[in-house]
Amino acid sequence: MISVHIENGAAFVRHATMPKPKPGFVLIRLRAAGICNTDIELLRGYCGFRGRPGHEFVGDVAGPADSAWLGKRVVGEINLACGACEWCARGLGRHCPTRTVLGIVRHPGAFAEFLTLPESNLHEVPRQVSDEHAIFTEPIAAACEILDQVKIAKGAAVAVLGDGKLGLLVAQVLACRGASVHLFGHHPKKLRIAALAGCETSASGNLPQARFDVTVEATGAAEGLSSAISMTRPRGVVVMKTTVHEPVPLNTAQAVVNEISLIGSRCGRFEPALRLLKSGRLRLDEMISAEYALEQAPEAFAKAQEKGVLKVLIRPGA
Protein backbone atom coordinates (compact mmCIF):
# COMPACT_ATOMS: atom_id res chain seq x y z
CA MET A 1 0.00 0.00 0.00
CA ILE A 2 0.97 3.63 -0.42
CA SER A 3 2.12 5.41 2.74
CA VAL A 4 3.88 8.59 3.83
CA HIS A 5 7.19 8.48 5.66
CA ILE A 6 8.90 11.36 7.44
CA GLU A 7 12.62 11.45 8.11
CA ASN A 8 15.25 14.17 8.48
CA GLY A 9 12.89 17.02 7.73
CA ALA A 10 11.43 15.56 4.52
CA ALA A 11 8.26 13.65 3.62
CA PHE A 12 8.47 10.66 1.25
CA VAL A 13 5.84 8.52 -0.46
CA ARG A 14 6.60 4.84 0.02
CA HIS A 15 5.17 1.42 -0.60
CA ALA A 16 4.65 -0.30 2.74
CA THR A 17 3.30 -3.67 3.81
CA MET A 18 -0.35 -3.79 4.83
CA PRO A 19 -0.69 -3.47 8.61
CA LYS A 20 -2.17 -6.51 10.41
CA PRO A 21 -4.59 -5.58 13.18
CA LYS A 22 -3.78 -7.09 16.58
CA PRO A 23 -6.61 -8.69 18.61
CA GLY A 24 -9.10 -5.99 19.57
CA PHE A 25 -7.92 -3.79 16.69
CA VAL A 26 -9.50 -3.08 13.30
CA LEU A 27 -8.08 -2.35 9.87
CA ILE A 28 -9.29 0.98 8.50
CA ARG A 29 -9.23 2.00 4.83
CA LEU A 30 -8.49 5.74 4.68
CA ARG A 31 -11.11 8.06 3.14
CA ALA A 32 -9.45 11.38 4.00
CA ALA A 33 -6.89 12.83 6.40
CA GLY A 34 -5.86 16.31 7.49
CA ILE A 35 -2.45 17.84 8.14
CA CYS A 36 -2.19 19.30 11.64
CA ASN A 37 0.46 21.67 13.01
CA THR A 38 1.77 18.76 15.05
CA ASP A 39 2.50 16.92 11.78
CA ILE A 40 4.53 19.90 10.63
CA GLU A 41 6.42 19.90 13.93
CA LEU A 42 7.10 16.16 13.50
CA LEU A 43 8.41 16.88 9.99
CA ARG A 44 10.72 19.47 11.50
CA GLY A 45 12.09 16.87 13.88
CA TYR A 46 10.07 17.33 17.08
CA CYS A 47 10.98 14.49 19.49
CA GLY A 48 13.31 13.07 16.79
CA PHE A 49 10.25 11.70 15.02
CA ARG A 50 10.81 9.28 12.16
CA GLY A 51 7.97 7.23 10.67
CA ARG A 52 4.42 7.56 9.42
CA PRO A 53 2.52 10.63 10.68
CA GLY A 54 -1.19 11.44 10.52
CA HIS A 55 -3.80 11.48 13.28
CA GLU A 56 -6.75 13.41 11.80
CA PHE A 57 -8.65 10.97 9.56
CA VAL A 58 -11.91 9.41 8.50
CA GLY A 59 -12.08 5.90 7.05
CA ASP A 60 -14.05 2.69 6.57
CA VAL A 61 -13.50 -0.35 8.76
CA ALA A 62 -12.18 -3.05 6.39
CA GLY A 63 -11.45 -5.90 8.78
CA PRO A 64 -11.28 -8.23 10.55
CA ALA A 65 -14.29 -9.90 8.95
CA ASP A 66 -15.93 -10.66 12.30
CA SER A 67 -15.71 -7.11 13.68
CA ALA A 68 -19.00 -5.46 14.62
CA TRP A 69 -17.48 -2.32 13.11
CA LEU A 70 -16.98 -3.82 9.62
CA GLY A 71 -18.09 -1.44 6.87
CA LYS A 72 -18.72 1.49 9.23
CA ARG A 73 -17.38 4.96 8.47
CA VAL A 74 -15.35 5.97 11.51
CA VAL A 75 -13.07 8.49 13.14
CA GLY A 76 -10.77 7.38 15.96
CA GLU A 77 -9.34 8.72 19.20
CA ILE A 78 -5.60 9.04 18.81
CA ASN A 79 -4.39 7.86 22.23
CA LEU A 80 -3.97 4.08 22.46
CA ALA A 81 -4.27 3.44 26.18
CA CYS A 82 -3.51 0.31 28.22
CA GLY A 83 -7.11 0.04 29.41
CA ALA A 84 -6.04 -1.23 32.82
CA CYS A 85 -4.39 1.62 34.75
CA GLU A 86 -6.13 4.11 37.03
CA TRP A 87 -6.24 6.76 34.28
CA CYS A 88 -7.98 4.35 31.93
CA ALA A 89 -10.40 3.36 34.72
CA ARG A 90 -11.30 7.06 35.05
CA GLY A 91 -12.00 7.36 31.31
CA LEU A 92 -8.80 9.36 30.90
CA GLY A 93 -6.82 7.03 28.62
CA ARG A 94 -5.54 10.27 27.08
CA HIS A 95 -3.24 10.43 30.14
CA CYS A 96 -2.38 6.70 30.36
CA PRO A 97 1.37 6.73 31.09
CA THR A 98 2.10 3.81 28.73
CA ARG A 99 -0.08 5.10 25.88
CA THR A 100 1.06 5.19 22.28
CA VAL A 101 -0.37 7.88 20.02
CA LEU A 102 -1.55 7.45 16.42
CA GLY A 103 0.99 9.01 14.09
CA ILE A 104 2.88 10.67 16.95
CA VAL A 105 4.20 8.15 19.50
CA ARG A 106 5.04 4.57 18.43
CA HIS A 107 1.89 3.81 16.41
CA PRO A 108 1.95 4.27 12.61
CA GLY A 109 -0.25 7.15 11.51
CA ALA A 110 -3.14 7.72 9.14
CA PHE A 111 -1.21 9.03 6.13
CA ALA A 112 -1.48 5.68 4.30
CA GLU A 113 -4.11 3.67 2.46
CA PHE A 114 -4.71 1.61 5.60
CA LEU A 115 -4.19 2.08 9.34
CA THR A 116 -5.08 0.15 12.48
CA LEU A 117 -6.68 1.24 15.75
CA PRO A 118 -8.30 -0.49 18.73
CA GLU A 119 -12.08 -0.90 18.39
CA SER A 120 -12.40 0.99 21.67
CA ASN A 121 -10.99 4.10 19.98
CA LEU A 122 -13.63 4.21 17.22
CA HIS A 123 -16.63 6.48 16.75
CA GLU A 124 -19.08 6.08 13.88
CA VAL A 125 -19.47 9.25 11.85
CA PRO A 126 -23.09 10.45 11.56
CA ARG A 127 -24.27 10.35 7.92
CA GLN A 128 -24.92 14.13 7.99
CA VAL A 129 -21.17 14.75 8.39
CA SER A 130 -19.09 14.79 5.19
CA ASP A 131 -15.60 13.28 5.01
CA GLU A 132 -14.17 16.78 4.67
CA HIS A 133 -15.79 17.82 7.95
CA ALA A 134 -15.13 14.52 9.74
CA ILE A 135 -11.36 15.02 9.59
CA PHE A 136 -11.90 18.00 11.93
CA THR A 137 -13.25 15.73 14.68
CA GLU A 138 -9.94 15.44 16.53
CA PRO A 139 -9.10 19.18 16.63
CA ILE A 140 -12.72 20.04 17.48
CA ALA A 141 -12.46 17.56 20.37
CA ALA A 142 -9.32 19.41 21.48
CA ALA A 143 -11.36 22.63 21.43
CA CYS A 144 -14.25 20.98 23.32
CA GLU A 145 -11.77 19.79 25.97
CA ILE A 146 -11.81 23.38 27.26
CA LEU A 147 -15.49 22.97 28.15
CA ASP A 148 -14.64 19.87 30.21
CA GLN A 149 -11.96 21.82 32.11
CA VAL A 150 -13.38 25.32 32.64
CA LYS A 151 -16.88 26.48 33.57
CA ILE A 152 -17.77 29.06 30.93
CA ALA A 153 -21.02 30.87 31.66
CA LYS A 154 -23.39 32.01 28.92
CA GLY A 155 -22.24 35.45 27.82
CA ALA A 156 -18.84 35.11 29.51
CA ALA A 157 -16.21 37.40 27.95
CA VAL A 158 -13.80 35.01 26.22
CA ALA A 159 -10.73 35.96 24.20
CA VAL A 160 -9.04 33.59 21.79
CA LEU A 161 -5.49 34.56 20.93
CA GLY A 162 -4.34 33.21 17.55
CA ASP A 163 -6.30 32.75 14.32
CA GLY A 164 -4.70 29.49 13.20
CA LYS A 165 -6.72 26.30 12.74
CA LEU A 166 -7.03 25.55 16.44
CA GLY A 167 -7.78 29.17 17.38
CA LEU A 168 -10.57 29.30 14.79
CA LEU A 169 -12.10 26.04 16.02
CA VAL A 170 -11.85 27.09 19.67
CA ALA A 171 -13.51 30.44 18.89
CA GLN A 172 -16.36 28.70 17.07
CA VAL A 173 -16.87 25.98 19.67
CA LEU A 174 -17.01 28.49 22.55
CA ALA A 175 -19.33 30.80 20.58
CA CYS A 176 -21.66 27.80 20.02
CA ARG A 177 -21.68 27.37 23.82
CA GLY A 178 -22.99 30.91 24.23
CA ALA A 179 -19.79 32.66 25.25
CA SER A 180 -19.14 36.15 23.94
CA VAL A 181 -15.99 35.37 21.96
CA HIS A 182 -13.40 37.84 20.71
CA LEU A 183 -10.75 36.39 18.38
CA PHE A 184 -7.41 38.19 18.04
CA GLY A 185 -5.23 37.32 15.04
CA HIS A 186 -3.04 38.51 12.20
CA HIS A 187 -4.90 37.37 9.06
CA PRO A 188 -7.97 39.29 7.85
CA LYS A 189 -9.09 36.23 5.83
CA LYS A 190 -8.99 33.96 8.86
CA LEU A 191 -10.60 36.51 11.16
CA ARG A 192 -13.45 36.73 8.65
CA ILE A 193 -14.28 33.04 9.22
CA ALA A 194 -14.66 33.68 12.94
CA ALA A 195 -16.77 36.77 12.21
CA LEU A 196 -19.09 34.63 10.06
CA ALA A 197 -19.38 32.30 13.05
CA GLY A 198 -20.54 35.15 15.27
CA CYS A 199 -17.29 36.14 16.97
CA GLU A 200 -15.93 39.65 17.41
CA THR A 201 -12.51 39.91 15.79
CA SER A 202 -9.52 42.24 15.99
CA ALA A 203 -5.98 42.44 14.75
CA SER A 204 -3.73 41.36 17.59
CA GLY A 205 -1.60 44.50 17.59
CA ASN A 206 -3.21 46.31 20.47
CA LEU A 207 -4.50 43.84 23.03
CA PRO A 208 -6.89 44.97 25.79
CA GLN A 209 -5.71 44.62 29.38
CA ALA A 210 -7.41 42.68 32.20
CA ARG A 211 -10.65 42.46 30.23
CA PHE A 212 -11.57 38.78 29.72
CA ASP A 213 -12.96 36.11 32.05
CA VAL A 214 -11.25 33.42 30.01
CA THR A 215 -8.42 33.75 27.47
CA VAL A 216 -7.44 30.83 25.26
CA GLU A 217 -3.80 31.01 24.14
CA ALA A 218 -3.57 29.31 20.74
CA THR A 219 -0.91 31.38 18.99
CA GLY A 220 1.59 28.56 18.71
CA ALA A 221 4.26 31.07 19.80
CA ALA A 222 6.18 31.37 23.05
CA GLU A 223 5.24 35.03 23.57
CA GLY A 224 1.51 34.30 23.51
CA LEU A 225 1.22 33.26 27.12
CA SER A 226 2.34 36.57 28.65
CA SER A 227 -0.13 38.43 26.43
CA ALA A 228 -2.89 36.04 27.46
CA ILE A 229 -2.19 36.66 31.15
CA SER A 230 -2.27 40.44 30.65
CA MET A 231 -5.63 40.25 28.86
CA THR A 232 -7.29 38.25 31.63
CA ARG A 233 -9.18 39.68 34.60
CA PRO A 234 -8.16 38.98 38.18
CA ARG A 235 -9.28 35.45 39.17
CA GLY A 236 -9.77 34.65 35.47
CA VAL A 237 -8.56 31.63 33.51
CA VAL A 238 -5.95 31.30 30.77
CA VAL A 239 -6.24 28.10 28.76
CA MET A 240 -2.84 27.02 27.42
CA LYS A 241 -3.17 25.28 24.05
CA THR A 242 0.25 26.11 22.60
CA THR A 243 2.99 23.50 22.98
CA VAL A 244 6.32 25.09 22.18
CA HIS A 245 9.45 23.12 22.86
CA GLU A 246 11.52 25.88 24.36
CA PRO A 247 11.25 27.55 27.78
CA VAL A 248 8.59 30.25 27.77
CA PRO A 249 9.53 33.43 29.67
CA LEU A 250 6.64 34.14 31.97
CA ASN A 251 5.72 37.03 34.24
CA THR A 252 4.38 34.80 37.00
CA ALA A 253 4.08 37.71 39.46
CA GLN A 254 1.17 39.10 37.44
CA ALA A 255 -0.56 35.69 37.51
CA VAL A 256 0.03 35.36 41.26
CA VAL A 257 -1.08 38.88 42.22
CA ASN A 258 -4.20 38.61 40.05
CA GLU A 259 -4.75 34.97 41.09
CA ILE A 260 -5.10 33.85 37.49
CA SER A 261 -5.34 30.13 36.70
CA LEU A 262 -3.32 28.79 33.76
CA ILE A 263 -4.82 25.53 32.58
CA GLY A 264 -2.96 23.16 30.26
CA SER A 265 -5.33 21.71 27.68
CA ARG A 266 -4.68 19.03 25.06
CA CYS A 267 -6.87 16.30 23.50
CA GLY A 268 -10.55 15.91 24.21
CA ARG A 269 -13.46 13.47 23.99
CA PHE A 270 -14.87 12.84 20.52
CA GLU A 271 -18.55 12.67 21.54
CA PRO A 272 -19.18 16.43 21.93
CA ALA A 273 -17.14 17.09 18.77
CA LEU A 274 -19.28 14.72 16.71
CA ARG A 275 -22.48 16.25 18.15
CA LEU A 276 -21.26 19.70 17.09
CA LEU A 277 -20.28 18.45 13.64
CA LYS A 278 -23.71 16.86 13.24
CA SER A 279 -25.37 20.15 14.20
CA GLY A 280 -23.80 21.80 11.16
CA ARG A 281 -23.14 24.97 13.18
CA LEU A 282 -19.40 25.22 12.50
CA ARG A 283 -17.87 27.06 9.51
CA LEU A 284 -15.48 24.41 8.24
CA ASP A 285 -15.63 24.66 4.43
CA GLU A 286 -13.89 28.02 4.68
CA MET A 287 -11.14 26.36 6.72
CA ILE A 288 -10.08 23.91 3.98
CA SER A 289 -7.32 25.51 1.95
CA ALA A 290 -6.26 22.71 -0.41
CA GLU A 291 -6.60 19.01 -1.17
CA TYR A 292 -3.95 16.53 -2.39
CA ALA A 293 -3.71 12.84 -3.29
CA LEU A 294 -1.74 10.65 -0.88
CA GLU A 295 0.93 10.33 -3.59
CA GLN A 296 1.35 14.13 -3.44
CA ALA A 297 2.09 14.16 0.29
CA PRO A 298 5.36 16.13 -0.08
CA GLU A 299 3.47 18.86 -1.96
CA ALA A 300 0.71 18.75 0.64
CA PHE A 301 3.24 19.27 3.45
CA ALA A 302 4.82 22.16 1.54
CA LYS A 303 1.42 23.78 1.07
CA ALA A 304 0.49 23.31 4.72
CA GLN A 305 3.55 25.32 5.73
CA GLU A 306 2.70 28.33 3.55
CA LYS A 307 1.57 31.52 5.30
CA GLY A 308 -2.18 31.97 5.58
CA VAL A 309 -2.98 28.35 4.71
CA LEU A 310 -5.45 26.54 6.96
CA LYS A 311 -6.39 22.85 6.68
CA VAL A 312 -4.76 20.76 3.92
CA LEU A 313 -6.55 17.51 3.07
CA ILE A 314 -4.99 14.28 1.84
CA ARG A 315 -6.98 11.56 0.07
CA PRO A 316 -5.88 8.14 -1.17
CA GLY A 317 -6.26 7.30 -4.88
CA ALA A 318 -7.26 9.97 -7.37
Next chain:
Amino acid sequence: MISVHIENGAAFVRHATMPKPKPGFVLIRLRAAGICNTDIELLRGYCGFRGRPGHEFVGDVAGPADSAWLGKRVVGEINLACGACEWCARGLGRHCPTRTVLGIVRHPGAFAEFLTLPESNLHEVPRQVSDEHAIFTEPIAAACEILDQVKIAKGAAVAVLGDGKLGLLVAQVLACRGASVHLFGHHPKKLRIAALAGCETSASGNLPQARFDVTVEATGAAEGLSSAISMTRPRGVVVMKTTVHEPVPLNTAQAVVNEISLIGSRCGRFEPALRLLKSGRLRLDEMISAEYALEQAPEAFAKAQEKGVLKVLIRPGA
Protein backbone atom coordinates in the same frame (compact mmCIF):
# COMPACT_ATOMS: atom_id res chain seq x y z
CA MET B 1 5.53 58.57 67.50
CA ILE B 2 8.33 56.18 66.53
CA SER B 3 8.08 54.72 63.04
CA VAL B 4 10.20 52.82 60.52
CA HIS B 5 11.05 54.29 57.15
CA ILE B 6 12.58 52.47 54.18
CA GLU B 7 14.50 54.24 51.45
CA ASN B 8 17.33 53.30 49.06
CA GLY B 9 17.84 49.84 50.51
CA ALA B 10 18.07 50.93 54.15
CA ALA B 11 15.66 50.99 57.11
CA PHE B 12 15.61 54.03 59.42
CA VAL B 13 13.89 54.74 62.73
CA ARG B 14 12.12 58.10 62.61
CA HIS B 15 9.81 60.29 64.60
CA ALA B 16 6.60 60.77 62.66
CA THR B 17 3.37 62.62 63.28
CA MET B 18 0.47 60.59 64.67
CA PRO B 19 -1.80 59.42 61.85
CA LYS B 20 -5.37 60.77 61.89
CA PRO B 21 -8.00 58.17 60.99
CA LYS B 22 -10.33 59.21 58.15
CA PRO B 23 -14.09 58.62 58.54
CA GLY B 24 -14.71 54.88 58.76
CA PHE B 25 -11.14 54.27 59.88
CA VAL B 26 -9.74 53.52 63.32
CA LEU B 27 -6.46 54.33 65.01
CA ILE B 28 -4.60 51.21 66.17
CA ARG B 29 -1.84 51.11 68.78
CA LEU B 30 0.67 48.46 67.76
CA ARG B 31 1.23 45.48 70.07
CA ALA B 32 3.49 43.43 67.76
CA ALA B 33 4.38 43.12 64.08
CA GLY B 34 6.21 40.58 61.95
CA ILE B 35 8.71 40.99 59.12
CA CYS B 36 7.58 39.25 55.95
CA ASN B 37 9.63 38.42 52.85
CA THR B 38 7.67 41.11 51.03
CA ASP B 39 9.07 43.66 53.52
CA ILE B 40 12.57 42.49 52.62
CA GLU B 41 11.77 42.85 48.92
CA LEU B 42 10.46 46.37 49.59
CA LEU B 43 13.70 47.16 51.43
CA ARG B 44 15.60 45.96 48.37
CA GLY B 45 13.66 48.35 46.18
CA TYR B 46 10.77 46.28 44.79
CA CYS B 47 8.40 48.66 42.94
CA GLY B 48 10.64 51.57 43.94
CA PHE B 49 9.10 51.44 47.41
CA ARG B 50 9.85 54.29 49.76
CA GLY B 51 7.92 54.75 52.99
CA ARG B 52 6.67 52.86 56.04
CA PRO B 53 6.39 49.08 55.60
CA GLY B 54 4.66 46.45 57.74
CA HIS B 55 1.46 44.51 57.15
CA GLU B 56 1.58 41.66 59.69
CA PHE B 57 0.46 43.10 63.01
CA VAL B 58 -1.72 42.87 66.08
CA GLY B 59 -2.82 45.98 67.98
CA ASP B 60 -5.43 47.66 70.17
CA VAL B 61 -8.01 50.04 68.73
CA ALA B 62 -7.23 53.43 70.30
CA GLY B 63 -9.72 55.69 68.55
CA PRO B 64 -11.90 57.35 67.53
CA ALA B 65 -13.67 57.47 70.90
CA ASP B 66 -17.06 56.58 69.39
CA SER B 67 -15.88 53.50 67.51
CA ALA B 68 -17.54 50.19 68.39
CA TRP B 69 -14.06 48.70 68.06
CA LEU B 70 -12.50 50.88 70.77
CA GLY B 71 -10.25 48.87 73.10
CA LYS B 72 -10.49 45.66 71.09
CA ARG B 73 -7.38 43.67 70.23
CA VAL B 74 -7.41 43.30 66.45
CA VAL B 75 -5.66 42.10 63.33
CA GLY B 76 -6.51 43.70 59.97
CA GLU B 77 -6.85 42.68 56.33
CA ILE B 78 -4.19 44.48 54.35
CA ASN B 79 -6.10 45.43 51.18
CA LEU B 80 -7.99 48.73 51.50
CA ALA B 81 -10.73 48.37 48.90
CA CYS B 82 -13.12 50.96 47.47
CA GLY B 83 -16.16 49.06 48.73
CA ALA B 84 -18.19 49.97 45.66
CA CYS B 85 -16.82 48.11 42.62
CA GLU B 86 -17.93 44.70 41.39
CA TRP B 87 -14.96 43.00 43.07
CA CYS B 88 -15.89 44.52 46.41
CA ALA B 89 -19.53 43.50 45.84
CA ARG B 90 -18.34 39.90 45.42
CA GLY B 91 -16.40 40.04 48.69
CA LEU B 92 -13.12 40.15 46.76
CA GLY B 93 -11.82 43.55 47.79
CA ARG B 94 -8.40 41.88 47.63
CA HIS B 95 -8.72 42.37 43.84
CA CYS B 96 -10.31 45.84 43.89
CA PRO B 97 -8.46 47.68 41.10
CA THR B 98 -8.17 50.92 43.07
CA ARG B 99 -7.12 49.26 46.34
CA THR B 100 -4.26 50.49 48.44
CA VAL B 101 -2.35 47.97 50.54
CA LEU B 102 -1.16 48.41 54.13
CA GLY B 103 2.60 48.94 54.15
CA ILE B 104 2.93 48.01 50.47
CA VAL B 105 0.88 50.27 48.18
CA ARG B 106 0.12 53.88 49.22
CA HIS B 107 -1.00 53.23 52.80
CA PRO B 108 1.53 53.64 55.63
CA GLY B 109 2.38 50.31 57.24
CA ALA B 110 2.32 48.78 60.70
CA PHE B 111 5.98 49.31 61.66
CA ALA B 112 5.12 52.28 63.89
CA GLU B 113 3.55 52.91 67.27
CA PHE B 114 0.24 53.68 65.58
CA LEU B 115 -1.42 52.84 62.28
CA THR B 116 -4.85 53.35 60.71
CA LEU B 117 -7.17 50.95 58.90
CA PRO B 118 -10.84 50.95 57.88
CA GLU B 119 -13.16 49.36 60.45
CA SER B 120 -14.29 46.96 57.72
CA ASN B 121 -10.77 45.48 57.61
CA LEU B 122 -10.69 44.54 61.30
CA HIS B 123 -11.02 41.18 63.01
CA GLU B 124 -11.02 40.76 66.77
CA VAL B 125 -8.36 38.34 67.98
CA PRO B 126 -9.74 35.48 70.13
CA ARG B 127 -8.36 35.66 73.70
CA GLN B 128 -6.79 32.19 73.28
CA VAL B 129 -4.44 33.58 70.64
CA SER B 130 -1.26 35.28 71.88
CA ASP B 131 0.16 38.41 70.26
CA GLU B 132 3.09 36.35 68.99
CA HIS B 133 0.72 33.99 67.19
CA ALA B 134 -1.70 36.71 66.04
CA ILE B 135 0.94 38.32 63.82
CA PHE B 136 0.82 35.12 61.75
CA THR B 137 -2.85 35.73 60.83
CA GLU B 138 -2.09 37.36 57.48
CA PRO B 139 0.35 34.70 56.17
CA ILE B 140 -1.88 31.90 57.50
CA ALA B 141 -4.75 33.52 55.57
CA ALA B 142 -2.54 33.44 52.47
CA ALA B 143 -2.03 29.72 53.09
CA CYS B 144 -5.77 29.18 53.66
CA GLU B 145 -6.46 30.94 50.34
CA ILE B 146 -5.35 27.71 48.65
CA LEU B 147 -8.33 25.93 50.24
CA ASP B 148 -10.66 28.53 48.72
CA GLN B 149 -9.15 27.98 45.26
CA VAL B 150 -8.46 24.24 45.01
CA LYS B 151 -10.51 21.25 46.13
CA ILE B 152 -8.12 19.16 48.22
CA ALA B 153 -9.58 15.79 49.19
CA LYS B 154 -8.78 14.11 52.53
CA GLY B 155 -5.60 12.10 52.02
CA ALA B 156 -4.71 13.88 48.77
CA ALA B 157 -0.99 13.72 47.98
CA VAL B 158 0.23 17.29 48.38
CA ALA B 159 3.79 18.53 47.95
CA VAL B 160 4.98 21.85 49.30
CA LEU B 161 8.16 23.09 47.68
CA GLY B 162 10.13 25.48 49.89
CA ASP B 163 10.62 25.46 53.67
CA GLY B 164 10.52 29.21 54.22
CA LYS B 165 7.89 30.87 56.40
CA LEU B 166 5.10 30.58 53.85
CA GLY B 167 6.00 27.01 52.86
CA LEU B 168 5.93 25.95 56.51
CA LEU B 169 2.55 27.58 57.08
CA VAL B 170 1.09 26.12 53.88
CA ALA B 171 2.31 22.64 54.82
CA GLN B 172 0.76 22.92 58.28
CA VAL B 173 -2.55 24.38 57.08
CA LEU B 174 -3.01 21.68 54.41
CA ALA B 175 -2.02 18.93 56.87
CA CYS B 176 -4.68 20.25 59.29
CA ARG B 177 -7.16 19.86 56.43
CA GLY B 178 -6.37 16.16 56.17
CA ALA B 179 -4.08 16.22 53.14
CA SER B 180 -1.04 13.95 53.09
CA VAL B 181 1.61 16.67 52.94
CA HIS B 182 5.24 16.25 51.91
CA LEU B 183 7.46 19.31 52.43
CA PHE B 184 10.64 19.65 50.37
CA GLY B 185 13.27 22.10 51.59
CA HIS B 186 16.91 22.84 52.29
CA HIS B 187 17.04 23.42 56.05
CA PRO B 188 16.90 20.44 58.45
CA LYS B 189 15.83 22.77 61.27
CA LYS B 190 12.87 24.10 59.30
CA LEU B 191 11.88 20.69 57.96
CA ARG B 192 11.76 19.48 61.57
CA ILE B 193 8.98 21.99 62.33
CA ALA B 194 6.86 20.51 59.53
CA ALA B 195 7.65 17.00 60.75
CA LEU B 196 6.39 17.96 64.22
CA ALA B 197 3.20 19.14 62.52
CA GLY B 198 2.69 15.72 60.91
CA CYS B 199 4.18 16.31 57.45
CA GLU B 200 6.61 14.05 55.64
CA THR B 201 9.78 15.97 54.81
CA SER B 202 12.72 15.59 52.44
CA ALA B 203 15.73 17.54 51.27
CA SER B 204 14.81 19.09 47.92
CA GLY B 205 17.78 17.62 46.05
CA ASN B 206 16.06 14.69 44.38
CA LEU B 207 12.45 15.55 43.64
CA PRO B 208 9.95 12.82 42.69
CA GLN B 209 8.37 13.04 39.24
CA ALA B 210 4.64 13.20 38.42
CA ARG B 211 3.74 12.03 41.93
CA PHE B 212 1.53 14.67 43.58
CA ASP B 213 -2.11 15.67 43.11
CA VAL B 214 -1.31 19.21 44.22
CA THR B 215 2.08 20.92 44.46
CA VAL B 216 2.43 24.29 46.18
CA GLU B 217 5.39 26.30 44.86
CA ALA B 218 6.65 28.47 47.72
CA THR B 219 10.39 28.53 47.11
CA GLY B 220 10.59 32.24 46.37
CA ALA B 221 12.89 31.36 43.46
CA ALA B 222 12.30 31.49 39.71
CA GLU B 223 13.36 27.88 39.16
CA GLY B 224 10.75 26.52 41.56
CA LEU B 225 7.87 26.52 39.10
CA SER B 226 9.40 24.08 36.61
CA SER B 227 10.21 21.68 39.44
CA ALA B 228 6.66 21.98 40.73
CA ILE B 229 5.21 21.12 37.31
CA SER B 230 7.46 18.05 37.01
CA MET B 231 6.41 16.77 40.44
CA THR B 232 2.69 16.99 39.66
CA ARG B 233 0.55 14.24 38.19
CA PRO B 234 -1.33 14.67 34.90
CA ARG B 235 -4.47 16.79 35.51
CA GLY B 236 -2.99 17.90 38.82
CA VAL B 237 -2.70 21.42 40.23
CA VAL B 238 0.32 23.62 40.89
CA VAL B 239 -0.36 26.50 43.26
CA MET B 240 1.92 29.47 42.51
CA LYS B 241 2.80 31.38 45.68
CA THR B 242 6.17 32.79 44.62
CA THR B 243 6.23 36.31 43.21
CA VAL B 244 9.56 36.93 41.56
CA HIS B 245 10.02 40.09 39.56
CA GLU B 246 11.83 38.62 36.60
CA PRO B 247 10.51 36.44 33.77
CA VAL B 248 10.34 32.79 34.84
CA PRO B 249 11.50 30.30 32.17
CA LEU B 250 8.76 27.72 31.94
CA ASN B 251 8.39 24.41 30.14
CA THR B 252 4.76 25.00 29.22
CA ALA B 253 4.65 21.95 26.89
CA GLN B 254 4.82 19.66 29.93
CA ALA B 255 1.93 21.53 31.56
CA VAL B 256 -0.12 21.39 28.35
CA VAL B 257 0.50 17.71 27.57
CA ASN B 258 -0.24 16.70 31.18
CA GLU B 259 -3.11 19.21 31.39
CA ILE B 260 -1.79 20.66 34.63
CA SER B 261 -3.42 23.75 36.12
CA LEU B 262 -1.18 26.51 37.49
CA ILE B 263 -3.11 28.62 39.95
CA GLY B 264 -1.89 32.01 41.10
CA SER B 265 -2.56 32.45 44.81
CA ARG B 266 -2.04 35.51 47.01
CA CYS B 267 -3.87 36.91 50.04
CA GLY B 268 -6.74 35.15 51.75
CA ARG B 269 -9.65 35.66 54.12
CA PHE B 270 -8.80 36.13 57.80
CA GLU B 271 -11.74 34.09 59.20
CA PRO B 272 -10.35 30.58 58.55
CA ALA B 273 -6.89 31.75 59.67
CA LEU B 274 -8.23 32.97 63.00
CA ARG B 275 -10.20 29.73 63.47
CA LEU B 276 -7.01 27.73 62.91
CA LEU B 277 -5.05 29.97 65.28
CA LYS B 278 -7.73 29.54 67.94
CA SER B 279 -7.57 25.75 67.54
CA GLY B 280 -3.93 25.82 68.65
CA ARG B 281 -3.04 23.17 66.06
CA LEU B 282 -0.22 25.07 64.33
CA ARG B 283 3.43 24.95 65.40
CA LEU B 284 4.23 28.66 65.51
CA ASP B 285 6.53 29.12 68.52
CA GLU B 286 9.24 27.21 66.63
CA MET B 287 8.81 29.65 63.73
CA ILE B 288 9.77 32.76 65.72
CA SER B 289 13.50 33.32 65.34
CA ALA B 290 14.03 36.66 67.09
CA GLU B 291 12.34 39.67 68.64
CA TYR B 292 13.34 43.36 68.49
CA ALA B 293 12.06 46.67 69.75
CA LEU B 294 10.66 49.07 67.15
CA GLU B 295 13.72 51.26 67.74
CA GLN B 296 15.91 48.35 66.63
CA ALA B 297 14.15 47.96 63.26
CA PRO B 298 17.40 48.15 61.23
CA GLU B 299 18.82 45.26 63.29
CA ALA B 300 15.54 43.39 62.94
CA PHE B 301 15.70 43.74 59.14
CA ALA B 302 19.31 42.56 59.10
CA LYS B 303 18.38 39.53 61.19
CA ALA B 304 15.40 38.69 58.98
CA GLN B 305 17.74 38.48 55.99
CA GLU B 306 20.10 35.97 57.62
CA LYS B 307 20.08 32.41 56.31
CA GLY B 308 17.86 29.99 58.19
CA VAL B 309 15.98 32.72 60.06
CA LEU B 310 12.19 32.46 60.13
CA LYS B 311 9.85 35.06 61.63
CA VAL B 312 11.35 38.19 63.22
CA LEU B 313 9.05 40.09 65.57
CA ILE B 314 9.02 43.82 66.25
CA ARG B 315 7.42 45.35 69.34
CA PRO B 316 7.01 49.00 70.30
CA GLY B 317 8.53 50.25 73.57
CA ALA B 318 10.79 48.07 75.66
